[in-house]
Amino acid sequence: MSAVDSTGSSAAGGMLTEIDHVAIAVRDLEAAIAYYAGTFGARVVHRERVESDGVEEALVQVADSYVQLLTPTRDDSPVAKYLAQRGEGLHHVGYRVADCAAALQSVKDHGGRVIDEAPRPGSRGTTVAFVHPKAAFGTLIELVQE
Secondary structure, X not given: OOOEOOOOOEOOOEOEEEEEEEEEXXXXXXXXXXXXXXXXOOOXXXXXXXXXXXXXXXXXXXXXXXXXXXXXXXXXXXXXXXXXXXXXXXXXXXXXEOOHHHHHHHHHHOOOOEOOOOOEEOHHHOEEEEEOHHHOOOOOEEEEEO
């Protein structure tokens, strides 16, 4: 983990301390897990159903970060809509931050558009907030505080 100063910023990346995960939207979670296991020898280190987001996730550890495989559990979830519009593939990037509220406020202070007005509970006991892709050059960003 990176050193973080009293402002919640790391020396190298400001408020972003590490990449927490890269999320990939998939239609068949079991097939995606089997692919990562069979092809790369990767194993799932965490699995969770997140009812509030309408998804099931499987985390494959890569060094100190994860590949988050996501599949919808209901038709109205954001991931279901994403799959219907764009198909399988990269969904978002999750960045670790020391203070999710401060990072979210920084986005707002700099004129950025947010999906979550306030941090909320995420998987693995984290606190998260999403930044709209229109504010981040077409990339959906998740701020993750452990």
